Amino acid sequence: MIDGCIFDLDGVIVDTAHYHFIAWKRLADELGITFTEQDNERLKGVSRMDSMSILLEIGGLHMDLTHQTELADKKNVWFVDFVEKMQPEEIFPGVKQLLKKLRSKGVKIALASSSKNARRVLQLLDIEGEFDAIVDGNMIINTKPDPEIFLLAASRIHIDPKQCLVFEDAEAGVEAALAAGMKCIGIGSMQQLGKAHKILSKTADFDINDLSTF
Numbered sequence: 001m002i003d004g005c006i007f008d009l010d011g012v013i014v015d016t017a018h019y020h021f022i023a024w025k026r027l028a029d030e031l032g033i034t035f036t037e038q039d040n041e042r043l044k045g046v047s048r049m050d051s052m053s054i055l056l057e058i059g060g061l062h063m064d065l066t067h068q069t070e071l072a073d074k075k076n077v078w079f080v081d082f083v084e085k086m087q088p089e090e091i092f093p094g095v096k097q098l099l100k101k102l103r104s105k106g107v108k109i110a111l112a113s114s115s116k117n118a119r120r121v122l123q124l125l126d127i128e129g130e131f132d133a134i135v136d137g138n139m140i141i142n143t144k145p146d147p148e149i150f151l152l153a154a155s156r157i158h159i160d161p162k163q164c165l166v167f168e169d170a171e172a173g174v175e176a177a178l179a180a181g182m183k184c185i186g187i188g189s190m191q192q193l194g195k196a197h198k199i200l201s202k203t204a205d206f207d208i209n210d211l212s213t214f
């Protein structure tokens with residue numbers, strides 16, 4: 001039985017995954033790295049600095065950590081520029097209603113995002129109060145695919161990991177959820193997220209009557 005639902009943020013609740021891609025692409029262009037949406041799948045769910053390393057690996061470039069940090073900071077400024085213009089209406093249709101429905105059924109709700117900007121995004125979407133617990137990239141040491149973030153989220157809502165259902169759009173996130181011993185719904189394509197227990201194209205497609213099937 002599922003007693004807790006844990007949501008990723010970028011690409012699950014709102015399309016900030018696209019803003020991350022545009023910002024990384026701009027940096028890649030400046031560095032002369034060819035960077036496609038397919039390449040971007042590897043960056044989803046992982047931390048800012050891990051994303052930086054993957055981008056450099058894709059481009060076959062090497063640089064010291066100070067320079068990497070400067071470039072990752074620059075990418076973050078571009079990303080935050082997009083974020084600060086966000087309106088509450090940008091939340092994916094039906095997601096706020098889903099969160100409310102789950103809570104009205106007594107299901108505990110947590111957010112588990114690798115992003116250090118997660119709380120700000122929730123504030124701008126006006127949904128910070130919809131969660132029983134919020135865990136973000138500032139609160140963990142190991143990012144997805146490590147299970148740490150999901151285990152921390154489960155402990156914050158006091159639900160056994162086995163009774164948690166994770167909503168994830170990243171391959172690294174699906175792996176993290178499974179490593180945590182949780183059930184997982186992949187939001188996106190079978191090709192990318194095939195290891196998940198179920199795939200949906202949109203978060204709001206989840207039918208709360210299906211909670212008992214996990």
Ligand code: BG6
Pocket residue numbers: 009010017020043044045046047048051076113114115116117118137170
């Ligand atoms: C994850 C995104 O949610 O957060 C990644 O899927 C991103 O693409 C990561 O790199 C870290 O985000 P931030 O906002 O801390 O740079």
Ligand code: MG
Pocket residue numbers: 008009010011012017044045168169170173
């Ligand atoms: Mg995501």
